[in-house]
Each structure stands twice: as C-alpha cells, then as structure tokens.
Amino acid sequence: MHDDEPDTYEPASWPEKFCKMLGEIGIEADPNEIGTGDAEHGDYYSRYFVPTPRMHTNKGSLEVKGSNIDSVHIIQKG
Numbered sequence: 001m002h003d004d005e006p007d008t009y010e011p012a013s014w015p016e017k018f019c020k021m022l023g024e025i026g027i028e029a030d031p032n033e034i035g036t037g038d039a040e041h042g043d044y045y046s047r048y049f050v051p052t053p054r055m056h057t058n059k060g061s062l063e064v065k066g067s068n069i070d071s072v073h074i075i076q077k078g
Contacts, residue, residue, distance in 0.1 A: 014074050015060040028065040029072075037061030039073035 012020070015031030022029045034040075039061045059074040 013060055015062045018072070018074065019062055022064070027067065029062045030065070032061045032063060032071075034058060034060045037063070037071055037073065039071045 013031065013034070015034075019029045019031050032040075035058070037060070040058060057076040059076055061071050061073045063071050
C-alpha cells in the first residue's frame with residue numbers, strides 16, 4: 001500500500017458515489033434508499049424506441065437540488 005492511500009475502506013452505494021461526484025463539480029444531490037425514489041416506480045425503460053435490454057438491475061436514485069432535473073435513476077443493463 002502506498003503512503004498516500006487511505007488505510008480504511010468506506011463502502012458506498014451507487015447513489016452515494018454519484019452524489020459525491022456531483023458535489024465535486026458543485027451540484028448538490030441527496031441519495032435515496034433503493035426502491036424509495038419517485039423515478040424507481042413503474043417502467044423506466046422502453047423496448048419500443050431504443051434497443052434496451054429486457055433485463056436490468058435497479059441501483060438506486062438520487063434527488064438533485066437547484067436544477068431542472070428532479071431525480072436521477074441509476075440502472076445497470078445486463
């Protein structure tokens with residue numbers, strides 16, 4: 001291990017990672033618990049307009065503050 005690397009590992013969910021990345025560029029966002037966000041309810045993909053896979057994994061969502069974007073849903077295609 002190098003001297004500049006931290007000694008501990010802090011596990012973070014995908015929404016927490018994205019909120020941290022957005023915070024680095026000055027955008028404030030709050031992570032939601034998986035399955036509780038508004039964007040996570042109902043169909044969040046379409047096979048009619050774009051070639052999206054039928055199988056997907058819900059990774060969570062986050063609420064963006066001070067923007068025209070209300071929430072961001074994170075999914076993984078597979």
